[in-house]
Amino acid sequence: MSKSISKSLGDKSEFPKIPDEFLERYAPLVDDVDEFVGSLRTPLAKAFRVNPLRAEVEATIEKLERHGAKLKRCEWYPDAFVCEGIDPNSTMENFLGLIYVQELTSMLPPLVAREELTSAGLVLDACAAPGSKTTQIAALMRNEGALVANEPNFGRTRSLKHNLARCGVLNTTITNFDLLQFPKDVEFDVVFVDAPCSSDGTVRKSPNILRTWRKERSLKYMNLQKQLIRKGFELLRPGGALVYSTCSLSPIENEVVVDFLLRNFDANIEWTPVPHFQLTPALTEFEGVTFRPEVMRAARIWPHHNDTNGFFVTKIRKGL
Amino acid sequence: MSERIERDEVNRIITALCERFGVDESVFEDCALYLGSKGKVYLHHLPAPEIVGAAIVGMHIATVAKTVKPTTNFFQTFGRHLRKNVVHVSSDVAREMIIGQEVLALPQDCEEVTTGYVAIACDGRPFMCAFLKDGEIRNMLSKGRRRVVELI
Numbered sequence: 001m002s003k004s005i006s007k008s009l010g011d012k013s014e015f016p017k018i019p020d021e022f023l024e025r026y027a028p029l030v031d032d033v034d035e036f037v038g039s040l041r042t043p044l045a046k047a048f049r050v051n052p053l054r055a056e057v058e059a060t061i062e063k064l065e066r067h068g069a070k071l072k073r074c075e076w077y078p079d080a081f082v083c084e085g086i087d088p089n090s091t092m093e094n095f096l097g098l099i100y101v102q103e104l105t106s107m108l109p110p111l112v113a114r115e116e117l118t119s120a121g122l123v124l125d126a127c128a129a130p131g132s133k134t135t136q137i138a139a140l141m142r143n144e145g146a147l148v149a150n151e152p153n154f155g156r157t158r159s160l161k162h163n164l165a166r167c168g169v170l171n172t173t174i175t176n177f178d179l180l181q182f183p184k185d186v187e188f189d190v191v192f193v194d195a196p197c198s199s200d201g202t203v204r205k206s207p208n209i210l211r212t213w214r215k216e217r218s219l220k221y222m223n224l225q226k227q228l229i230r231k232g233f234e235l236l237r238p239g240g241a242l243v244y245s246t247c248s249l250s251p252i253e254n255e256v257v258v259d260f261l262l263r264n265f266d267a268n269i270e271w272t273p274v275p276h277f278q279l280t281p282a283l284t285e286f287e288g289v290t291f292r293p294e295v296m297r298a299a300r301i302w303p304h305h306n307d308t309n310g311f312f313v314t315k316i317r318k319g320l
Numbered sequence: 321m322s323e324r325i326e327r328d329e330v331n332r333i334i335t336a337l338c339e340r341f342g343v344d345e346s347v348f349e350d351c352a353l354y355l356g357s358k359g360k361v362y363l364h365h366l367p368a369p370e371i372v373g374a375a376i377v378g379m380h381i382a383t384v385a386k387t388v389k390p391t392t393n394f395f396q397t398f399g400r401h402l403r404k405n406v407v408h409v410s411s412d413v414a415r416e417m418i419i420g421q422e423v424l425a426l427p428q429d430c431e432e433v434t435t436g437y438v439a440i441a442c443d444g445r446p447f448m449c450a451f452l453k454d455g456e457i458r459n460m461l462s463k464g465r466r467r468v469v470e471l472i
Contacts, residue, residue, distance in 0.1 A: 091471040157376075158464075165380065173378070175374050176373075176375050
């Protein structure tokens, strides 16, 4: 381990030690290890997006600034803002659903399918609670068409229902299927699979993840993720688009899962640039395993590139 | 599970809400209504998908029993279309009501408000449902939605 990394691990007493195994896994994958480690140790500022179903951006921003908010607009998504000076959760704008407090990386999956969503007739958000992406998808659909928000965990439906109502969403049906049991008689134009994962891209928000981090945990999620991506893909109409995402940095939960789909189905990955936001092409090999070359059209988001959490997102087109 | 409501019943529910709050019925032209458990009425923009086993279709906008009771969702979503039975309150009063203050005396400048369900508005925007009786406004905001809103 380099001297500079070691030094950076012990500076902030409240921040847990970064496990050696964690660094051994990720240091070879990043372009700048010191910046990567430094960003992990820097807490994330709160972010939100203005909800166009309820609010007009400029008027909402003006009001929040009157509350004392210091806002920085995201170049890559003009509805999104980083907020300092106030807690946006405690505002009337949040209570009324004029804004939705949401991590920036979590806004990416709907954005990469923005074009499809403007004309989609039927969309599935397969792992929907608490509704951050669902409400954004509904907004990008302009409350038109039909959106199915599936949440297998019934207990989490309450927050989903509340957030949909708060944001004025009127085009959404909630289902509680285990996705693997989702009825096969429906075909969707777009399917979002934001898969359950080890969440080790969210260290900046939840540093305690590092206290229990084990690389083996990714293997447990990978099996489920392969089943979910396959089922999500099967629910697409020919020519439809699947957006797969996780908040994990692990290639086991990302590239390996996408490679599995490409090897077994008529699927094509599309590189989805987001102007003014740095995406890194996904890996083409990991620990001796070589992936299909197209896998590199998927996108990794490293926390030090855009001052965000770590994330993985890709759009996959079903063959006609 | 929700079931789609027949046209006549849809008309009755929409008419009741529109008459009470002065909303133009054309606002609901492209909507379907669904009936869930305990008389809950859900609204979905057309077209609504036919998903077998759907738990909830659309937004809970009212509950039907002897009367049609609007929800806070209804007021927050269609608030800009309301023309009557809206009670305007100050930021301080709004804050107390959202926390959960149960009863409020009807402000003196609300002469055109009649007994029954009312929308409570702040800064021109309806934000919750309440019930007016004998000059008192009773808080109808569900306990799950009550919270501290510091900045209004």
